Amino acid sequence: MTSLGFIGLGSMGGPMARNLLAAGHDVTVYDIDDTAVEAVADEGATAATSSADAVTGAEVVFLSLPTPGIVESTVDEIEAVLEEGSILVDLTTSTPATTNEIANRLTERGVDVLGAPVSGGVSGAEDGTLSIIAGGDEAVFEACKPLFEAIGTDFFHVGDAPGHGHAVKLLNNYLSNIALLATSEAVILGDAAGLDRQQLVxxxxxxxxxxxxxxxxxxxxxxxxxxxVGFKLGLMNKDMRLLSEFADDQDAPLLVGRVARDLVGYARTTKGDDADMTRIYEFLEDVMIS
Structure with a gap:
C-alpha cells in the first residue's frame, strides 16, 4: 500500500482516485468542490481540507486539474509540505514549459516530477483503461508503474524531460480534434448530397x-x-490554445492547427463552454447548411 495525495476530483480525477482506492492504496483527496471530496471519501478516501493537507506525508502526489495556471497555483500551495524523496505526478493536460519549470523548482526540494497526462476519456478513467504518457526520469516512471496499473492499461515513457509527456498529449489531442472537425464536415456534406449518414460512418x-x-x-x-462524450467545448478550446502556445515555443506555427483553433473558438462562443465537444457538429452544420 502506498500513501497517496490526489488533488482534482473532476470527471477524470474522481474515477482515477477511486481506482487507486480500489487497488488498496491509502488515498487522501482534495478538490475545491466539497461534494466531489465527499463522494470519494464515502468510498474510503481520507478527505483533506486543503491542497497542502492532501499531500502532507504522501509518498506520491497526483494532480488532475483543469489548466496549467491552476497547476502552478496548486504547486505554490503544496511546495513547502512536499516530502523529500516524494514524487509529483501531473496528470493534467498542461504545457511542456509549465511542467519543466515546476520540475526545476521541486528538484531543489528533492521531489521528482513526472508529467504524465492521460488519454481515454471519462469512460477510460472509469474503467481503468487509460493510456498514460509520461515524461521524466525513467526510474521514477518505473517506480510509479504499479500505481499507473490501477488507472490504465497502456504506459509510455516518452522522454527524460517531464514536459515531454505533455507535448505528446497536446499532439494527440490535436489529431483527435482535427478528426472530429473533418469527420463532421464529411458527414454533413454527404448528408446534404442525400447520402445516409450511418452508412457513411x-x-x-x-x-x-x-x-x-x-x-x-x-x-x-x-x-x-x-x-x-464527457468532454466540454471549453476544454477543447483550451487544448487548441495550449497547442498553439507549444507550437510557437518551438518556432513551428501550425497551419491547419490555426484554422482548427479558430473553428473551435467560434463553436465555443456559439454553443457555450459547457456544451459537449461533439456539439461542434451542430455548429458546423449550421455554418455549412444555411
Missing amino acids: DIFSVSTGRNSSTEDKIPNQVLTGEYD
Missing part, C-alpha cells in the same frame, strides 16, 4: 478515413443525439 470506419470520430464520436454521440 460505417464505410469510413473500415476504410482509410477511419479515426476515433468515425468509430465513436459521430456514430455513438452525434447520430444517436446523445452529445455526451
Whole structure:
C-alpha cells in the first residue's frame, strides 16, 4: 500500500482516485468542490481540507486539474509540505514549459516530477483503461508503474524531460480534434448530397478515413443525439490554445492547427463552454447548411 495525495476530483480525477482506492492504496483527496471530496471519501478516501493537507506525508502526489495556471497555483500551495524523496505526478493536460519549470523548482526540494497526462476519456478513467504518457526520469516512471496499473492499461515513457509527456498529449489531442472537425464536415456534406449518414460512418470506419470520430464520436454521440462524450467545448478550446502556445515555443506555427483553433473558438462562443465537444457538429452544420 502506498500513501497517496490526489488533488482534482473532476470527471477524470474522481474515477482515477477511486481506482487507486480500489487497488488498496491509502488515498487522501482534495478538490475545491466539497461534494466531489465527499463522494470519494464515502468510498474510503481520507478527505483533506486543503491542497497542502492532501499531500502532507504522501509518498506520491497526483494532480488532475483543469489548466496549467491552476497547476502552478496548486504547486505554490503544496511546495513547502512536499516530502523529500516524494514524487509529483501531473496528470493534467498542461504545457511542456509549465511542467519543466515546476520540475526545476521541486528538484531543489528533492521531489521528482513526472508529467504524465492521460488519454481515454471519462469512460477510460472509469474503467481503468487509460493510456498514460509520461515524461521524466525513467526510474521514477518505473517506480510509479504499479500505481499507473490501477488507472490504465497502456504506459509510455516518452522522454527524460517531464514536459515531454505533455507535448505528446497536446499532439494527440490535436489529431483527435482535427478528426472530429473533418469527420463532421464529411458527414454533413454527404448528408446534404442525400447520402445516409450511418452508412457513411460505417464505410469510413473500415476504410482509410477511419479515426476515433468515425468509430465513436459521430456514430455513438452525434447520430444517436446523445452529445455526451464527457468532454466540454471549453476544454477543447483550451487544448487548441495550449497547442498553439507549444507550437510557437518551438518556432513551428501550425497551419491547419490555426484554422482548427479558430473553428473551435467560434463553436465555443456559439454553443457555450459547457456544451459537449461533439456539439461542434451542430455548429458546423449550421455554418455549412444555411
